[in-house]
Amino acid sequence: MKNAQVSTAWKKALLDNYGAPSISLVKGKGSEVFDVEGKKYLDLLGGIATNILGHAHPAIVKAVTRQVGTLGHVSNFYAHPNVIELAQKLAAMTGDKNARVFFAQSGAEANEAAMKLSRRTGKYRIVAAQGAFHGRTMGALSMTGQPSKREPFLPLVKGIKHVPYGDIKAMRRAISNKTAMVILEPIMGEAGVIVPPVDYLAQVRELCTQKGALLVIDAVQTGMARTGDWFGYEYSGITPDVITLAKGLGGGLPLGAMIALGDAAQLFVAGDHGSTFGGNPITTAAALAVIKVIEKDKIMIKVRKDQEFIMQRIALIEGVSEVRGAGLLLGIQLDKPIASKITLQMREEGILVNAANDSTIRIAPALNISRLQLNKFCTIFEKVMSHDN
Ligand SMILES: Cc1ncc(COP(=O)(O)O)c(C=O)c1O
Structure with a gap:
């Protein structure tokens, strides 16, 4: 061939x-x-x-092979040790003892989950960045700030404003008491690896706290030690309300996650969201192996x-x-x-x-x-x- x-x-x-x-x-x-x-x-x-x-990688091959030969899938009608262990580990990495996790398969789905979570604040408006990439499903695409990807699929979800990345004045003008969430990549990946001014995330954090908006950090591309920290925002010293992950998390297997911190971890109630494959024993086994190797090596x-x-x-x-x-x-x-x-x-x-x-x-x-x-x-x-x- x-x-x-x-x-x-x-x-x-x-x-x-x-x-x-x-x-x-x-x-x-x-x-x-x-x-x-x-x-x-x-x-x-x-x-x-x-x-x-x-x-x-031998550790991922071993973990996945063992898991698929034991129990491949259970759905969220049943618990499985891997999903709990992985959620505990991710929550611990945030340093917030109240953090809780939702699992999906991809970055877009993790961001969709964050979008839905923010609706539980009773508000719907969102501020995102021009040039940002958050995925291709309709909600994630609505937050993606790239006109060429958005325009063929209008109308998208309403109430989303895009501001220049790294421009705190523009963010200050865009955000209000009606804002449900602000979503930002700590470094914009798809836009060409764009690094914001060093104090930008801390200033956005302050604005979000003042206005009662959730700060969602999309660490899909920058998470899992990619930048030298577990999550790409850590250089800024902030604590976000929500972190979304995918890509490196599963070490090549399809796994996404939304970690909600502090009060945000209480926003979903039973029945609010779900995913058949979310937290699947095999993909979570791979992620546990990934974390172990990153730490050990x-x-x-x-x-x-x-x-x-x-x-x-x-x-x-x-x-x-x-x-x-x-x-x-x-x-x-x-x-x-x-x-x-x-x-x-x-x-x-x-x-x-x-x-x-x-x-x-x-x-x-x-x-x-x-x-x-x-x-x-x-x-x-x-x-x-x-x-x-
Ligand atoms: C920052 C960021 N968020 C979300 C996504 C979407 O992830 P997925 O393709 O897994 O849906 C990507 C993908 O490149 C990304 O870089």
Whole structure:
């Protein structure tokens, strides 16, 4: 089988919402993946910040294999030890002893849950950021601040205002006593790895408290040690009311979560929300394995050192104007709008990265990627950037 044949088969079998991928991956180990033609790639995208421990990590394989061979699914009519242990662990990570958790399968669903939770304040208005990405379901899309994704599907949920990200004056104008929630990514991922001013989240926190609005932190892309902390907002010192997670949480298995803190943890009552697969024993087994490895291997310390290493190497390369982000979620700002071209050239060289926009290359590799592999990425990136593009 050739990549081109798979691409043709995809076009016939799948709806055209993604466009057909031109390569087909069939195998992976750690940060290496292989396509259907046997070509090896170093994976610096990690399934879009999702394969947090790389491919086929032995701890995840073991936990999932054991669980699927014991009890695969129970529904929320019944309890299962994994779901309770995982909820306890996530709640403990927030440092709030009243925190409680709802499980879903994806980031969009976690944000939908947050949206519904905020309706239980008796209010419905929401403030979100221009450029933000919160998912593609109708509620999550309504909060997503990207017109090209929203406009074909209007009308969306009403009462949602989008303000420039990082602009506290605009936030102050938008938020009122009628605001149910404010939703923000601590670093905007899909928008091109945008980092807000350092005191922005703390100022938004203060405004939310004054106006009685929930502060929802969408840590779907920035959570699970990706930035060197459990949740991407921790650099700001705030305590949010709600945290949403997905991507890295399941280590490659579909798992999303909404953690509600403080009084927000009391807002849902029985019957308010649900999901057949939510908190499934297999996906929660994977997440428990992920957390154990991150703790045992001191991955958060490694991730911070990796950030320093990459930033120092890449910032010196001609054609790069800035490297921004935190931990292993980094955006490389190019002088010219050639990010797609560079992404293709990197792929030719056996490295998978992503063009977050015309002039930003995003990397979000497995957090356990080796220094040798990161060095290889930097060397090849430098080579590709020296091409006459
Ligand atoms: C910050 C953020 N929120 C929500 C989502 C949506 O997650 P999902 O694709 O799992 O629905 C994404 C996906 O990229 C994301 O980056």
